[in-house]
Amino acid sequence: MILIKKEIQSILYNFKNILLAYSGGIDSTVLLYNLVKLRKKYPLIIRAIHINHNLNKRSNDWMKFCFSECKKLNVLFIHKNIYINKKNNIEEYARKKRYQIFKKIIKNDEILVTAHNLDEQCETFFLSLKRGSGPKGLSGISIIRIINDFKIFRPFLNISKNNIINYAIKKKINWIEDPSNKNIKYDRNFLRNIILPKMIDRWPSFQITLARSIKNYNEQEKLLHDLIKPILIRLIQKDKSLFISPLYHFNIIKRNFIIRKWIEYNKYYYMPSRKLLNIIWNEVICCKNNNNPQVKIGEYIIRKYKNYLFCIKYFPDLKKKILVWNNLKKPLILPNKLGKIIIFYYKNYKKKLICIRKPKNNEIIYIKFNNSTEKYYFNNAKYKKNINNIWKNLNIPKWKREQIPLLFYNKKLIVELENQLITQYGQTDITEKNNWFIYFQKKY
Structure with a gap:
């Protein structure tokens, strides 16, 4: 049996x-x-x-x-x-x-x-x-x-x-x-x-x-999902964000169901309560100032950037984090599972490398994540720019900026590793032996 x-x-x-x-x-x-x-x-x-x-x-x-x-x-x-x-x-x-x-x-x-x-x-x-x-x-x-x-x-x-x-x-x-x-x-x-x-x-x-009742609820949920699916396909973007402009024209029932389904699509398995949905709508989606509104649900955070809503994994703030790179022979492991950084002393054609100058003997090498207010000449540009303005032009949300590793020699920014933005202080010498090749392996 x-x-x-x-x-x-x-x-x-x-x-x-x-x-x-x-x-x-x-x-x-x-x-x-x-x-x-x-x-x-x-x-x-x-x-x-x-x-x-x-x-x-x-x-x-x-x-x-x-x-x-x-x-x-x-x-x-x-x-x-x-x-x-x-x-x-x-x-x-x-x-x-x-x-x-x-x-x-x-x-x-x-x-x-x-x-x-x-x-x-x-x-x-x-x-x-x-x-x-x-x-x-x-x-x-x-x-x-x-x-x-x-x-x-x-x-x-x-x-x-x-x-x-x-x-x-x-x-x-x-x-x-x-x-x-x-x-x-x-x-x-x-x-x-x-x-x-x-x-x-x-x-x-x-x-x-x-x-039997559970089965009926299951069938209802599937039916609702099938009916709303065409709208979800239109609103959910490739980066899993939700385009929120059309939500202003929906009634509260339809709007809440779309937000729930979007959160589920982001693989968050515990659905927000009605109270939390109201907070997401009133304090995040309808927020019109630049206070960077957010709501934490479990291990995730709901945040808005322009006309899009993001459901992202919560990670600790890195603004005060400084990683001094003492042993250059070993990769530098970044916090929050951001990846690791490796130094090559020669050009490796199999990897996408960032070429910067070698540090001087008296220069301390470290990584910071807080945005620098100083202006630099990035990638041989004609004018000095603040890195925040560059990130803004690249449409990088504020919370992603806070997780971008910045490599410094002493107090001078050398390179922004995510977008390979090299400052005038990191520009390379003609002689290859005076250069470093940095490999940023993301989310290893």
Whole structure:
């Protein structure tokens, strides 16, 4: 007997290569046994990954149990550790850490398989209802979804917890019981252990009817998306910004839906609340001064530049950051994942290099990010210019300017590395031996 339904089995067959998120709990253990059974029917290649959260004194024993089960079933086992120092939002933080690991481990031809079940689908619905979500949030968990550029498949999503438990008992499968699952200070556990059992006891078919409602919300969301898609195609630019001028002519419902869909397009998976949408509209989009308005949502910031809205990853301010380059033999690693800078003492034709003069013995080499107010002759121009004015003419938004590395010798700007703007102080000598060749490798 296999719990995974036949129509779901065909999806697994299409992917063949599976990375199973394996906690050792009853759901993922039963799923592991089902996948191994299916391996006899389909040419599946299964790897299991166990992530030790180190939140319980028995966590290492649980890892050993998972390893033992995988060895017994001839499944390749991977384990990783994460350490959580936070006291608040532990669940959310742990989830983010897990998905960061999944992204590093998963292969291009693999699909991540998780053991989410029907009960968790119902829990997710009520958590979304508590937050005041619309059709998108109430449409629940998808059987297949793309997160962080890889696919996630949930073959147990229409199977109840009771069915999984009965299967495990019948097949005499052992699993781990994590005592933290009983802690009702967490909202999901409160729903799982207190609220939903009472509802199912009163209305035995409650989960099935709720799943039907979730499906209806999902269909509504897809319909709304199809209707608004032609407008989104027109408004979303190649750089993923949103052209906002037409929004002034739409009603608030249409406008909010477009902004939500645009944020989702930028791969931010937590939708803004109605209150936050109002702030984005009133304080960012409708802001008419030059105060550089912005709104932070999670790890992202919504910002406006001219008639465009940008959803960008939040990075710390670099205005006071100075990176002294002491060891020139090693690449200089830039903060905020901006890349690295390498010096070549000869011309390398395979790379796009910036040619500048060598520093003198008494010159200190360093990188700054704050804009210089001094005027320079850039790239042999006839007139001195302020670098901010050049950036403005190049239509570079203010927040991007703040992340552009500027290379200095002592207090003199030598070169702006992003756009290869060389000042008169960095101009090269005719003799190649007195020159440096700088390679700026962006976002390595």
